[in-house]
Amino acid sequence: MAQPQPASAGDFSMSNGPSPPPQANLDPDRTYARDQPPNLREAFTSFYPNGLPNFYKMLQTPGPEGVVQTYVEDYLPVGFYNNPPVDARAVFSTSNGSNPFRFMEHLLPQRRVHLWSSDEVQSACNSLRKLYWEVIKDMPHPYCWDSLWDYFDAQDIYNYGALNLWNVVSQLFLENQSIALDVYNAFSIEVGQWVDRWLYDDENRDKLIKSNETGLSINGVIGWEAMKGLPDDAIHLIASALEHRRSLLLSPEKLRPGAMKPNHFKEFYEKGHLENWLGM
Known part of the structure; x- marks a missing residue:
């Protein structure tokens, strides 16, 4: 049997959880x-x-x-x-x-x-x-x-x-x-996930770590063959995702469980860099 309907959580806030029966339509103090x-x-x-x-x-x-x-x-x-x-x-x-x-x-x-x-x-x-x-x-x-x-x-x-x-x-x-407000948001996240899957290979990780930081070349790191079939507007997102993940790989202490606060969605959403939100 369904339980009482929860109250609204509000934008990016901790949810109220299912509300008590009284004042179901009001935000609690x-x-x-x-x-x-x-x-x-x-x-x-x-x-x-x-x-x-x-x-x-x-x-x-x-x-x-x-x-x-x-x-x-x-x-x-x-x-x-x-x-x-x-x-x-x-x-x-x-x-x-x-x-x-x-x-x-x-x-x-x-x-x-x-x-x-x-x-x-x-x-x-x-x-x-x-x-x-x-x-x-x-x-x-x-x-x-x-x-x-x-x-x-x-x-x-x-x-x-x-x-x-x-x-x-x-x-x-x-x-x-x-x-869902912009199709580009989901696309950015999926590009970031594509880069993460590419980095599952230790050889690819080494290749990224050894790449030149000031002149990171997507072709030199990933290669056009691996990116075949990706839309053109994915290229700059891939570059951003690679740069972000390279910075993490160069600071392994940040990758230890509990070493850093989690990446909060709101921060990466407002900066327009959702390709890096779930990185590594």
Whole structure:
């Protein structure tokens, strides 16, 4: 059975998640950095740049940086996890059907869950988009809790937290709305992915690293044969993608997991360089 319709997340913001029944058509009040003690405002802004909806059931136990990061997960009844739809696709959890759907047997109706920060949500979105671009680019609007079954199985929804995964699918959909404003946006992303696939080959990586930084030649690095069939307007995007990825390869410390903040969609979208958004 479908759950109550979620409230709108707002542009590039952390989703409100499915709204409580009262005032379903109103944006809930939020807690912002300005409401925090001065010594916590910078960290709070980093974690939750668009604030936290007041109805999030946050525990006031601070995390390592002094900001609350734990919420009480009881938004869904036990029956939600025990009775997934028979047609639940769980595309992400099952690797597009390659792995079995996982059910839940032992669960608690209420538990403490780490609330993902803006960076953690964006990192999950980026990883999923790299793996499931074809699925995500045409995803329908997530309208209720049951929308999660299209992407996740019972174990992932329970273990990661329904609210966290709701924020992920909402962010993916919001990104899609901006990408869809211009066909060039999706084209830029696909060019970047083409370059990333080309760089899977160690020989190609070495070739790019050793190329002349001031006179990076696409023909000299990739070769026209490999680019046969690509449209002409892809050339300058390929050049931009190669330059960006070369800078990362020359700074391997940036490629270590957790070494850098994730690439936020909004930043690369506003700069007009979506070919580099998901790079490496």
